[in-house]
Amino acid sequence: MTGAGTNRTKTSLCGGPAIILVRPQLAVNIGMSARAMANFGLADLRLVSPREGWPRAGAYRKGAYAAAAGAVHLLESARLFDSVEAAILDLNYVWATTARERGQYKKILTPAEAMPECAQKIMTGEKQGVLxxxxRTGLANDEVALADAIITFPVNPAYASLNLAQAVLLTGYEWMRAASDAKPPYAIVQRSPAAPREMALSFFDYLESELDRAGFFRPKSKQPVMRRNLRNMLHRMQLTEQDVRSLRGMVVRLVEGPRTGDERTNKPGEARPEEDV
Known part of the structure; x- marks a missing residue:
């Protein structure tokens, strides 16, 4: 199963620090961690002594692959290790994630602080990893001792335990922000140019005249203020040409009533410009 945002025609990002899951207990969390990695261009998944072994089989495999939601390539390329020491031998720098203060004299950063440093070091050729x-228990103190620095998350102190895949997701998000320009992947498509002021004022005049005829501006003493409020409201909308045509067309129909075949002077199937919606 793949998500709605999956697009196989685009180049997939890859790189970043190795994501090292130490003694993961649930196959579904391994799958969701792979999905989080794929979301943010992380490509190196390492597993240390998964509780049920790896690769999974049967229902365990099915659960992991379903949770990966299209990131099964990361599950299939995941490397298995018997110990944390073996999993980090080729790395230059290791981060350990923990929600608890461990009494170890190490630099402690949030993901937002750690990932820019990580990205900068990786650009120089260093290999980094995150444990x-x-x-249920998090990393053991001896495993934290193998790391160079600690990553911890700014969370509710009364409920600091994060789901494994959520922790990977937050780290991956900050990695992507640090390693890229962090702009939205797409922008609004301007399908109609902004309405010229002449077009907007013409519509305002028409709208106000019809509202006045319908008795909207009451009492008369408040008419100037009501007109200004109406125009300010419409100006805040930053109307496009299509917006003005649509709004004018709606008012025309409200004023003139339902359109009949005899009233149409344009060709069949051709909309009147002022009623183009």
Whole structure:
């Protein structure tokens, strides 16, 4: 199963720090971690002594692959290790994630602080990795001792335990922000140019005349203020040419009533310009 945002025609980002899951307990969390990695261009998944072994089989495999939602390539390329030491041998710098203060004299950063440093070092050719502990207990103190620095998350102190895949997701998000320009992947498509002031004022005059005829501006003493408020409201909308045509067409129909075949002077199937919606 793949998500609505999956587009196989586009180049997939890859790189970043290795994501090292230490003794993960649930196959579904491994799958969701792979999905989080794929979302943010992380490509190196390492597993240390998964509780049920790896690769999974049967229902465990099905659960992991379903949770990966199209990121199964990361599950299939995941490397298996017997110990944390073996998993980090080729790395120059290791981060350990933990929600608890461990009494170890190490630099402690949030993901937003750690990932820019990580990205800068990776650009110079360093290999880095992030350790994530098992769901129930987190990393052991001896495993944290293997790391160079600690990543912790700014969370509710009364409920600081994060789901494993959520922790990977937050780290991956900050990695993407640090390693790219962090702009939205797409922008609004301007399908109609902004309405010229002449076009907007013409519509305002027409609208106000019809509202006046219908008795909208009451009492008369408040008419100037009501007109200004109406125009300010419409100006805040930053109307396009299509917006003005649509609004004018709606007012025309409200004023003139339902359109009949005899009233139409344009060709069949051709909309009147002022009623183009």
């Amino acid at each position: 994530f502990g098992p769901e």
